[in-house]
Amino acid sequence: MSDSAELEAPTSIKLQYSLDERQVSFNISDDLFPLDAVYGAAYLFVDRCWLFLSRPDSASVGVHLKTKDEATEADLEALAGEFANELLNQALRVRVGESTSTIREYTMARAFFTTPAQSSIDALLAELDAEELEEDELEISVPWEESGA
């Protein structure tokens, strides 16, 4: 069996340009990028450009990026590329968050419901109390007013 038969060639992303409107649009699949990731990327771009999200169909999100100033096709392509990179970054963040949620919950639960820090503080306080109660043969701890009197 050849490699070409085993590997399915990735389909290219279709970017739609509208230079008059300084806009680039593309669709992304819900299966690949959860809404959390789309929102995460959009949040980072919302101050850089005009953003509009649409639903071309029930399984995908249409992303429309529009520059605030004049732009060439290369500028629009770069903007779309940056958004796509950030989308990947956010999708990874979501996946890592999901896969480590159990261990994070366990760590938090352990931190809240065990008291090793408190008991060590109590032990230190008890040690200090014990030292204060010990005999002071040299009367170092006697105030000078009393010792001089």
Added chain:
Amino acid sequence: MPDISRVFDHTLYRTEALSQTADAYSGHVSVSLEPQDAETQAVFSGESDELTMLVDAFSNHALFLSIQAYREGSDA
């Protein structure tokens, strides 16, 4: 300038975010929101040359509020 219409899908834009944004932009652009089950159609009108820019800014603001609400809901 002719009216501009834009459809906001409720899986992406929250209805509260759209109404809050409409209130915030009421002094700048006339917007009519027509909520339906799955989406809200917004019709923007005005004589301003900047109507297109105001529609874009409106969309950004509504998206920002929707993301905020989504995150607050997720954290709760």
